[in-house]
Amino acid sequence: MAEPFKNTPPAPEDKGVMTAQNIAAALAGESQASQKYLAFADVADADGYPNVGRLFRAVAFAESTHARNHLSVLGGIGTTTENLKAAWGGETFEIDEMYPAYDAVAKLQENKSAQTSIRYALKAELDHQGIYDSTLKGVEGKKDLAAEPVRVCPICGHTVIGDAPDECPQCGTAGLYFKEF
Amino acid sequence: MDEVFEKRLPRPEDLNAMTEESLKAAFAGESQAAEKYMVFAEHAVEEGYANVAKLFRAISYAETRHARNHLRVMKGIGATADNLLTAFGGESFEIDEMYPAYAAIAKAQENAQASRSVRYALKAEQDHKRMYADAREQVLTGKDVAAQLVSVCEICGHTVIGDVPDKCPVCAAAKEYYKTF
Numbered sequence: 001m002a003e004p005f006k007n008t009p010p011a012p013e014d015k016g017v018m019t020a021q022n023i024a025a026a027l028a029g030e031s032q033a034s035q036k037y038l039a040f041a042d043v044a045d046a047d048g049y050p051n052v053g054r055l056f057r058a059v060a061f062a063e064s065t066h067a068r069n070h071l072s073v074l075g076g077i078g079t080t081t082e083n084l085k086a087a088w089g090g091e092t093f094e095i096d097e098m099y100p101a102y103d104a105v106a107k108l109q110e111n112k113s114a115q116t117s118i119r120y121a122l123k124a125e126l127d128h129q130g131i132y133d134s135t136l137k138g139v140e141g142k143k144d145l146a147a148e149p150v151r152v153c154p155i156c157g158h159t160v161i162g163d164a165p166d167e168c169p170q171c172g173t174a175g176l177y178f179k180e181f
Numbered sequence: 182m183d184e185v186f187e188k189r190l191p192r193p194e195d196l197n198a199m200t201e202e203s204l205k206a207a208f209a210g211e212s213q214a215a216e217k218y219m220v221f222a223e224h225a226v227e228e229g230y231a232n233v234a235k236l237f238r239a240i241s242y243a244e245t246r247h248a249r250n251h252l253r254v255m256k257g258i259g260a261t262a263d264n265l266l267t268a269f270g271g272e273s274f275e276i277d278e279m280y281p282a283y284a285a286i287a288k289a290q291e292n293a294q295a296s297r298s299v300r301y302a303l304k305a306e307q308d309h310k311r312m313y314a315d316a317r318e319q320v321l322t323g324k325d326v327a328a329q330l331v332s333v334c335e336i337c338g339h340t341v342i343g344d345v346p347d348k349c350p351v352c353a354a355a356k357e358y359y360k361t362f
Contacts, residue, residue: 004355005348007336010298011288016290022283023295027303029223029279030313031212033271035248036257049263049325052316055342056268058331058362059309066302069337073298076217080228083221087237089232090214090327098210100194102203113254114196118193121207121247134234145232155189156250157243164183171189181239 009068012075020074027070034063071104084136091129091167120156123170129149193256204251211248215241265317272309276303301337304351310341332359 014020026131041056069075078086107116135145151164156171164175196204222237230307252258280303287295314324332345337352345356 002300004357005355007352013294015292019287019290019292019295031216035212036349044261051326060237063335065338068300073294080225082317106200109197109200114200116191117250126351144230152243157246
């Protein structure tokens with residue numbers, strides 16, 4: 001029997017600065033839509049609308065396929081080595097520039113919850129930067145990461161390889177709530 | 182468990198304009214990081230790095246926590262009827278303004294892959310807009326939507342409630358490539 005037809009996502013194409021800007025904006029839009037819909041899905045479940053929750057999750061997945069397609073057109077998907085470098089670069093920018101700048105503004109304006117949300121993220125990006133760095137060294141030598149669980153705090157995103165701590169060092173959430181991958 | 186979470190999550194806050202702008206940008210950044218890392222995870226699997234893939238998925242989850250926290254502080258998460266209206270509004274903007282504008286420019290600049298990525302998204306957003314409108318009507322009367330399966334083409338994001346077509350009407354992928362929720 002013939003294989004079922006599988007289309008492929010759009011390929012990279014470097015043509016037109018304005019088009020690249022638009023596709024980058026569309027990637028931002030689709031990514032945010034996906035995250036919002038996942039948040040809305042959890043609210044729908046809690047509100048007693050499990051089928052609306054399912055609809056939100058399905059549409060979030062659809063937006064993720066659009067985000068992936070746009071990222072592909074932009075040439076943003078490389079080998080795992082390149083992807084780890086890109087990931088490390090993104091985390092580094094957030095640590096060195098973005099979150100410190102946002103934190104300064106939130107402090108100046110005394111927006112307390114915003115400071116908490118920024119601090120949680122900044123602390124976790126430090127974990128990610130370190131983990132991506134050591135993982136990249138392995139992959140450059142063709143070595144996969146060790147087969148240990150990766151655990152993430154569901155409140156603040158604190159990320160550890162191996163055992164969860166008794167209590168999250170950033171936000172105090174008990175380790176038993178950490179999500180295991 | 183909900184109480185534990187409620188206590189530690191950053192709360193919704195009346196934000197000053199500059200802090201709000203910061204959090205909006207941080208939400209955009211975290212959302213894109215989460216999407217990129219999921220794509221990078223798929224590629225790591227293809228390259229035989231199963232544990233690097235797991236790491237990307239774990240860190241993607243951490244970024245979704247940050248995106249969710251920022252969105253919550255900005256009061257971007259409401260009751261389900263409000264969330265459906267927000268979702269409907271976003272889809273409408275993409276259909277009426279964003280994607281037609283991007284399509285026109287991609288066409289003028291003869292970027293075929295960008296045109297395809299934009300067309301796939303635009304087509305699916307039309308499905309989403311209608312589904313969100315229908316769901317909101319139900320929810321406003323206190324009813325959940327019917328318990329039908331929602332399926333999504335993993336190439337172009339075409340979204341269908343109920344039976345999956347033999348091939349995707351938008352991108353022609355076979356029905357095997359639909360993901361069902």
